[in-house]
Amino acid sequence: MERIMIYPYNKAYEPYVWYERLLGNREITALVTPNGSGLVGRKVCSGRKELTVSNDYEAQLEQCDGVWFVNDEKFELSEEAVEEKIHRAMDLGKKILCTRTSLPDSGRIADSIPPALHLLPRETERETGRLEADYCYPVDTPVLVVYGTECGTDKLAVQLALREALIDIGYRVTSISSRMDGRLYGMHPFPEYMLGPGCSEGDKIRQYNHYVKRIELAERPEIMIVGVPGGVLPYDRVDHNEYGILAYEMSFAVPCDAAVMCMSYSDGFDGDYSAFAQDMERIFRYHTVGCHIAAAVPDMQTVLDNRKRHLVSLDREFVEAKVKQYGKPDVFHVVNKQGARDCAQLIVDTLSK
Amino acid sequence: MKESPFIHLFHIGKRFFFYDVNRNSIEEIPEYVYQYLSSGALDCIQEKEKAEEYVRHLQAAGFLKSSRPQVSEHPVTEYYNAFVNNNVGQLTLQVTQKCNLDCEYCVYSENYHNRHHADKWMTFETARKAIDYLVSHSADAEMLSLGFYGGEPLLAFDLIKECTLYAEKVFEGRRFLLNFTTNGTLLTEDKVDFLVEHGFTMMISLDGPEQVQNRHRKFANSEVGSFKLLMTNIENIKKRYPVFFKENISFNTVIDPQYPITEICDFALHNETVRDSSFMSSIVNDTYADKKVEDSPEFTQEYAYEKFKVFLMMTGRLDKGRISPIMRDHFSRIKQIATMFERYPREELPYKGHRGGPCIPGVRKLFVTVDGKFYTCERVSEDSQAGYIGDIDQGVDIEKALSILNIEKISSKRCRNCWAYSFCGLCIAQADDGEKMADCKLCRECGDCRAGIESSLMDYVILRELGYNPDII
Numbered sequence: 001m002e003r004i005m006i007y008p009y010n011k012a013y014e015p016y017v018w019y020e021r022l023l024g025n026r027e028i029t030a031l032v033t034p035n036g037s038g039l040v041g042r043k044v045c046s047g048r049k050e051l052t053v054s055n056d057y058e059a060q061l062e063q064c065d066g067v068w069f070v071n072d073e074k075f076e077l078s079e080e081a082v083e084e085k086i087h088r089a090m091d092l093g094k095k096i097l098c099t100r101t102s103l104p105d106s107g108r109i110a111d112s113i114p115p116a117l118h119l120l121p122r123e124t125e126r127e128t129g130r131l132e133a134d135y136c137y138p139v140d141t142p143v144l145v146v147y148g149t150e151c152g153t154d155k156l157a158v159q160l161a162l163r164e165a166l167i168d169i170g171y172r173v174t175s176i177s178s179r180m181d182g183r184l185y186g187m188h189p190f191p192e193y194m195l196g197p198g199c200s201e202g203d204k205i206r207q208y209n210h211y212v213k214r215i216e217l218a219e220r221p222e223i224m225i226v227g228v229p230g231g232v233l234p235y236d237r238v239d240h241n242e243y244g245i246l247a248y249e250m251s252f253a254v255p256c257d258a259a260v261m262c263m264s265y266s267d268g269f270d271g272d273y274s275a276f277a278q279d280m281e282r283i284f285r286y287h288t289v290g291c292h293i294a295a296a297v298p299d300m301q302t303v304l305d306n307r308k309r310h311l312v313s314l315d316r317e318f319v320e321a322k323v324k325q326y327g328k329p330d331v332f333h334v335v336n337k338q339g340a341r342d343c344a345q346l347i348v349d350t351l352s353k
Numbered sequence: 354m355k356e357s358p359f360i361h362l363f364h365i366g367k368r369f370f371f372y373d374v375n376r377n378s379i380e381e382i383p384e385y386v387y388q389y390l391s392s393g394a395l396d397c398i399q400e401k402e403k404a405e406e407y408v409r410h411l412q413a414a415g416f417l418k419s420s421r422p423q424v425s426e427h428p429v430t431e432y433y434n435a436f437v438n439n440n441v442g443q444l445t446l447q448v449t450q451k452c453n454l455d456c457e458y459c460v461y462s463e464n465y466h467n468r469h470h471a472d473k474w475m476t477f478e479t480a481r482k483a484i485d486y487l488v489s490h491s492a493d494a495e496m497l498s499l500g501f502y503g504g505e506p507l508l509a510f511d512l513i514k515e516c517t518l519y520a521e522k523v524f525e526g527r528r529f530l531l532n533f534t535t536n537g538t539l540l541t542e543d544k545v546d547f548l549v550e551h552g553f554t555m556m557i558s559l560d561g562p563e564q565v566q567n568r569h570r571k572f573a574n575s576e577v578g579s580f581k582l583l584m585t586n587i588e589n590i591k592k593r594y595p596v597f598f599k600e601n602i603s604f605n606t607v608i609d610p611q612y613p614i615t616e617i618c619d620f621a622l623h624n625e626t627v628r629d630s631s632f633m634s635s636i637v638n639d640t641y642a643d644k645k646v647e648d649s650p651e652f653t654q655e656y657a658y659e660k661f662k663v664f665l666m667m668t669g670r671l672d673k674g675r676i677s678p679i680m681r682d683h684f685s686r687i688k689q690i691a692t693m694f695e696r697y698p699r700e701e702l703p704y705k706g707h708r709g710g711p712c713i714p715g716v717r718k719l720f721v722t723v724d725g726k727f728y729t730c731e732r733v734s735e736d737s738q739a740g741y742i743g744d745i746d747q748g749v750d751i752e753k754a755l756s757i758l759n760i761e762k763i764s765s766k767r768c769r770n771c772w773a774y775s776f777c778g779l780c781i782a783q784a785d786d787g788e789k790m791a792d793c794k795l796c797r798e799c800g801d802c803r804a805g806i807e808s809s810l811m812d813y814v815i816l817r818e819l820g821y822n823p824d825i826i
Contacts, residue, residue, distance in 0.1 A: 011492070011493075033526075034526025035522065035523045035525035035526065036488055036497070036525045036529070037527070038439070038488055038490065038492030038494070039492050040488075041489070042492075072526075075527065076526060076528050077526050236696055267428040268703050268704075297432055299440060300428075301712075302495070303692075303697075305692075310493070310495055311493070312436055312440045313435060313439050313493055314435045315432075315434070315435060318431075318432060318435070
């Protein structure tokens, strides 16, 4: 087993630790984070073991075979400092896995890494292939869409959990992630051209469709899980979630057979998500069959300050208890095994009808 | 018995409105409907029928509900632990209780009973623990803010330096702010060099022209005012570091309403050194004062005129450059109200809830005293147990913090029936009787608080009609 360190570890990578078992012949053995992250000393459970988040890059480097350099949103690390850490790892002969998109010149870094070491290709470079036709192909495989009402609602964890649960039931599952860094976990990355100004909105729809179709033809899955990045509808003028444009485009590219909604916990919610689900049906033709409640709650003070919503992490046990309290067969906390199994079964039942 | 609609009626001249507490919105109504809603009776039968018809339409549109919250509980209560463990973003260190000035309206002065100047200093060990506490409880906070407070914090400059270097190390990878409020008299060149190098933001207390500043802000044990020295220091900073002066320094003006305000406004508008700076201004805070501060007639008149000019600015009718910097952000409550209306739409008040007012204690503005005690913020009394919520060794006392968060429980029946429920700004500082949270203390503030909110609602209605856009102005 190859021992991998994640740097700079942050909460967006927690799901990858939880589902480490999907990593194949690699295992995550160290999580290193900057001093100021607030995560130093925290425990993260992979299912196989418990890891303690560290701030000691040098010490952890010695203990691993490779370093996975990842993106971060909350931190303000200088890219030069990250580059220095990459070179330090190379000097010690460690493998470099790099899905960090903000490095100033990743080409230069790639060139400087000896071929003996392994650099994970920039996830998105493979996916910018030219358009074969100026229309969308039909997608024949049942498509399960995982979407979130906003960022930070566990979409990645839900995609991983459902994939695992559906495989356990016996299905051949292909995942196209809502993020660009899932290849290590056997997920197809979200293509970068969907986020950039490089092609027209129409071309994005067609290109994404062709991307999905190519995957379908190559892998012949029985279920495809498609993750939608970000949030899908504007909350209001300030929290606009990019107006749901991406979800709208994706809904044209890949028709949805069933969808799972991911939302944050909120006060007063009683398990009835039907109003939002109806909007999703009407706008995107997403037929929502289940709802995952994330272990996160909005800090409403930030809304009052006229800024964007931001979520605060909750204890998972708290959310699990709430979900139990709702007593709804289609509301889950998917990030526990039972929740994932129940949700997967509901999806199978829906798709089988 | 059926409860009456949960609304507040008000009028501006000959125009009539109601604020619907359940819908959190303001609606204009004809006078006869206003009369009907306020007394239930109208002399003319036809008008009464018309009013009843109008009311039925409002009810059909979801207005005039009588729902009140039935259970007083702050929504954060059930997951407070998560907030206190993950979302602490602001910490203020009281580096010393000593000050080189002796301002009459300072909360440390003998006219106040929430704290007193003393020759007490924070140790680095205490500061280090507090900074570590901030980092380890901030994983979800958007950014970190470390503030230095006094007394006069610059008296403890060596400690500030030590804390800065330590914070920069342990905040690695995070966006953070270092800031403090100072009387500015100790801003020597070497200190300023350090503050500039480390990107501090500073708020300097400046009350106005010489006679105003020196009226209250005098050196300790002396009758000498601080104006001259302060202005010399400010001018030096501006000369040596113009960009830093513009971007990192703002001023705080405490307005004493016993005196005229125009001279203060004019000073900030015309003084060459500060006229392009940002000002925050507030009226003398008498929360813990021995006596209430009364407005003089001159002040009332001049304040109204300044307010009028600000409203002209807010509606695009007067250039910002003609408004004193002191007044530009003075009416931020109206912006808050606009935000509340826009971003908190609702059909009905929740069954369980809490009025506005309290910040989340231990999360929003954690204040650490020289000896490492936690208080909800720098505004509460250190002489009282009411605002005390733990210390750097034991962390936040959850039970205590929750009781402060749920301050409505001491007055729930009154609060649940108060139309100002959502806009209330009363917190522990106003409820502190010197030992504990006391409703008898709090209820004395309710009238003023409601009057202030009503006045702001009226201002908001007029400004909105005249094109006020809180995002642009």
